[in-house]
Amino acid sequence: MPPQLKRLIPLFAIFIFLFLAARSFLVPKSFGEQGHYRFNSIAENKEKAMIYAGKEACDDCHSDRIQEMETDLHKGISCETCHGPGSAHIANPDSIKPMIPKGRDFCGMCHSLNPSRSKLVHQVDLKEHNVTENCIECHNPHLPCQMKK
Amino acid sequence: MEQNFQHLYDMLSQVQGFIYPNELDLQWGLLIVLYPYITGLVAGAFILASLERVFNVKVLGPTYQLALLTALAFLLVATMPLVSHLGHPERFYEILMTPHSTSAMAIFGFVYLWYLMVVLLLEIWFDYRQDIVIWSKETKGFKGRIYKILTLGVTDLSPSTIKWDDKIGYFITVVGIPSAFMLHGYVGFIFGSIKANPWWSTVLMPVIFLFSAMVSGIALVLFIYMAVSFFRKQKIDMPALDSIAKFLFYILVIDFTMEGLDQIHRIYEAEESFEILFLLVHGPLFLTLFVFQIFLGTVVPLISLGTLQLYKPSEKIRKIIYLSCSLLVLFGIFFMRWNVVIGGQLFSKSFYGFTGYKLHLLGSEGFLFSIIWVIIPFFILAFLLWLLPPWKKVGQHENN
Known part of the structure; x- marks a missing residue:
């Protein structure tokens, strides 16, 4: 065998060994138990309060x-x-x-004008409609059809 | 919150017709354009080198090592646009630790490692081993120490060992050609296999990517060879330059034909997506496809290089034409990647509308950050040329 190969083959063997060693440390223990994912993640998520x-x-x-x-x-x-x-x-x-949310932006998360939003949701142009006041000063958030003022 | 709304309104102002909500923002930007671009430069440069080694095109001799070192410089950063695009770049190794056979991206990691470790590094090592051993004895200081490490302790320069360098180097180049095809064919496959996207989903995509890779890699070596000769104040080997330009012309013809075939097939088939694709190429992609990619990046170099196959003006004029053509081809192929990656995300999968793409200057997906990945390979190449100068080589491989 030529001397170059005598040196390269062990070097590649070391590289592959290091890769496999790193893999054994880095791959989570429960990976692959029930599929191509970390099985313990289910139990960990269940334990969350x-x-x-x-x-x-x-x-x-x-x-x-x-x-x-x-x-x-x-x-x-x-x-x-x-x-x-x-x-x-x-x-x-x-x-x-x-x-207790009070700001205009909060109501705007559902009610600001957005062409892609369903027409079933009432939409308001926040840049035009009573810009100085918060929505809940006039609207009752629990009974939106009833006006406070 | 206010910023998000502002972004939403900005984006909505760019929408035409109907799109689905998740199509508003492009998920793949300039970084993903650069990924196939840089990978293609690697594959192309390597294939040019293999022409000299395997197919015995001896006239390309002066560019053989330069092409290999260019391929290595660009390969070292080829994955960086992908990694820096990730939300969590530090987790990039996970794809290699737990690869799945159905994940093309995971397989790419191994194809990349194979290409880097087994093909390019080994081929360069075997080609330079004799010189590295000589330089390690002649050179002192830091550079000398690097050479000593690079010898890997094999300092035998007997004729039989040198013959082995040549034989193994040749064998690796032979293995390297299908590897280079796989590397870039895969990049085309990643797009071509997305069946939900009619702009990408074509079996010709890997072939088109491969030929465009060869075109861009050859153009890059042509440009770098001229630039290196200029900086070194050395006379350019005109037969070598003429031959590279000839191969660039041939491959460009095949590449253009392949892309033309793909489009003719698409036009003739005229599937339900045809209307939106027609609007796409005549609207948002008009400048980048017809002007940048086809006219400037393909037609002008084709006519210029084609003319030079029939009529040979003076060396000076030929050099100017070659330089312009190589830059135009590199420019055109960049926009070919752009048109594929960005173009495929601009139209709605409902086929009823378009979104827009605004390239930002700053930010992790911005122009300034992305351009770093194009500049770094040139610095790596400068270092490699300082360490392994092809013009100082003693050992030359034999004809096989």
Whole structure:
């Protein structure tokens, strides 16, 4: 065998060995157990604490508000859609209060003028419509068909 | 939030007709245009080198090592546009750690490694081994130490060992040709296999990419050979330059014909996507396709180089024409990649509308950042030419 190959073959063998060694360290242990993914990721995701409580949990204390909402266009929208995750508030109702969004941009996330948005959602041009005031100064977010002013 | 709305309104102002919401922003920008472009330059430069080694086109001798070193310089950065396009570039190695047989991108990682480690590095090492050993004995200091490491401890310069260098080098070049075809054929495959996109989905795509790669690689070596000779104040080997230009012309003819065939097939088939593609090439792609790619990048070099096959003006005029043609071809092939990558994302898959693409100057997908990946290979090449100057070589491989 020529001397070049005597040197190159072990070098390539070392390279392949290093690759395999790196692979054994870098590939997560549960990879490939049930498919081409890290199987433990399912258990890890399950272990995460729930931060959303669900509409039923809100109903325990705020049933009047939920029943009121059922009479208007925002029925079917979960409380946490606007007020954010509620688990912490349910655990400590007095010390942790849910978010109360007030800005124009927040309402605009669903109601700003967007040609690709469904016509079923009422749309407003935020650059034109009462630009100095927040939406909730006139509109009741729980009963959007009723005007405050 | 305000910024997002601003971006949304800016983008919506560029939309024509109906598009789906996820088609508003282009996911693949300039970096993904550069990826097939740089990979193509590598494959083309290597194939030009193999013409001399395997197909015994001896007149190309002066450009053999230059073509190999150019291929290596560009190959070293070929994956960088892809990696820097990732949201998490530090995770790039994961695709190699857990490859899946259905992932073309994962297979590319191995084709790339094969091409780099087994083909290019080994071919250059075997070609230069005799010189590296001599230089390691003659050169002192830092450069001398690099040569000593590069010998890998094999300092035997007996005639039989040198003959082995030649034989193995030849064998690697033979293996390298299908490897180069695979490397760039794969890049075409990545686009050609996306059946949901009628602008990309054609079985001719790997072949078109391959020939355009050869065209751009040959043009690059032509340009670099002229530039290196100019900086070294050396006389250009005109027979070599004429031959490179002749091969550039031949491959350009095949490339143009292949692309023409693809378009004729598309026009004759006139599938349901034809109308939107017709509007695409006559609208958003008009300048980059008809003017940049076809007219400036193909027709002008074809006519110029074709004329030179029949009529030979003075050396000075030929040099100016070759230089202009190589730059025009490089320009045209860049826009060929642009038209494929950007063009394929401009029209809606509903076939009823277009979105727009605005190239930004700054940012991770911007012009300034992307251009770095085009400039760096030239610095790598300058380093390689300093370390392994082809003009100082002692050992020349024999005819095989």
